[in-house]
Each structure stands twice: as structure tokens, then as C-alpha cells.
Amino acid sequence: MIRKAKISDVGTIMTIINETVKEMKSYGNNQWDENYPNSETFINDIKNDSLYVYEEDNNIKGFICIDCNQAAEYENLNWSLNEKCMVAHRIAVNTKFRNSGIATKLMSFCEELALKEGIIYIKTDTYSLNTKMNSLFKKLGYKFIGEVKFLSKEKAFYCYEKILK
Structure with a gap:
């Protein structure tokens, strides 16, 4: 079941x-670290009604933040729709429950939520070194659109889009 996250979920989310x-660091991916994302990030997501958890x-077992907030860095890319x-x-996704389709279910939920709200267009990004998310x-x-640099990271982030039918 996917539901809106609650403040009481933040401890599990931070775990x-x-x-x-730890896993990202093991393969040289420094997209996330001890500073970001932090509990305050997720508390803000919850207050903004944009954080969802997959619970079973x-x-x-996993979570996703879904909103309509685009990074300013997205502006210079050649997106298909405006x-x-x-x-x-x-x-x-919790490392104990990987490879069981949870990330796919979270992304499908994002698409369903968009359609429910009359939105046919999804954007997302991930660090270029995050091979798992890029593959997903x-x-x-999702169609690769281009690269942006942000979060003062050394490498680029890859941006993707999907037009829903």
C-alpha cells in the first residue's frame, strides 16, 4: 500500500x-550524504503533503516525494512539453527489500497521481553515477533529456521525462 507519510515515519525513512x-558510497556515488537528504527535508515534504511511503x-519499504516543483536548473533543458x-x-527503497518491484510501484503511483490530477507529464532526475535509478x-x-549540475556535486545529474497517455 502506498500512503501519505506521517511525521512518525521520519525515523524509519532516515534509517x-x-x-x-552507505550503499551509494560503496560504488562511488556521492549523490546523497550525511547532510542531504536529512530529517528536516522529509518533515518539510510531509508538511507539503508530497511524501509517500510504500508500506507492507x-x-x-520505500518512499517517494512527488510534487510540481522543478529545480531552477531544469529551465535550460529542451523538454518536450512546456x-x-x-x-x-x-x-x-530499503536495502532489505530491493529488487522486488517497489521502486517501479512508486513510479507507477507517481504517474497515476499525475493523471488523477489532470497532469500528463512527469519529470525527474538522478545523479549520473546512480546506475540503479538511471536504469529504472x-x-x-522515461526519455533522457539532458544534464544539469547542482547540489554542488562534481558530476552531472541526468534529467528524464515521460509523457503519459
Whole structure:
């Protein structure tokens, strides 16, 4: 089940973040670290009604932030459409439950939520070194649009879009 996150979920979310950061570091990906994303990031997402968790058997197995907030860095890219879109941010799955389709379910939920709100366009990005998310976006039919630099990271972030039917 996917539901809106609650403040009481933040501890579990941060456990998932900490494990994910360790894993990312193991293959040289410094997209996330001890400073970002932090509990304040997720508390703000919850206050903005944009954080969703995937829960099964009373375990939060993953989460996604979905809103319409585009990074300013997106402005210089050649997007296919110039209209309101949903943006998927901060997607993670508990390392114990990886490879069970949870990230795909979270992205499908993002698409369903967009359509429910009359939005046919999704944008997202991930660090160029995040091979798992880059593979997921391609597998789900997201089109690579270009690169942006932000969060004072050394490498570029790859941006993707999907027009929903």
C-alpha cells in the first residue's frame, strides 16, 4: 500500500536513507550524504503533503516525494512539453527489500497521481553515477533529456521525462 507519510515515519525513512547512503558510497556515488537528504527535508515534504511511503506488513519499504516543483536548473533543458508537470524526487527503497518491484510501484503511483490530477507529464532526475535509478527510469520508458549540475556535486545529474497517455 502506498500512503501519505506521517511525521512518525521520519525515523524509519532516515534509517532507509542511512543504509542507502552507505550503499551509494560503496560504488562511488556521492549523490546523497550525511547532510542531504536529512530529517528536516522529509518533515518539510510531509508538511507539503508530497511524501509517500510504500508500506507492507507494517514495514515502510520505500518512499517517494512527488510534487510540481522543478529545480531552477531544469529551465535550460529542451523538454518536450512546456506545461504543468509532476516531479519525482528522493526515491529510495530499503536495502532489505530491493529488487522486488517497489521502486517501479512508486513510479507507477507517481504517474497515476499525475493523471488523477489532470497532469500528463512527469519529470525527474538522478545523479549520473546512480546506475540503479538511471536504469529504472530507462526501463520505465522515461526519455533522457539532458544534464544539469547542482547540489554542488562534481558530476552531472541526468534529467528524464515521460509523457503519459
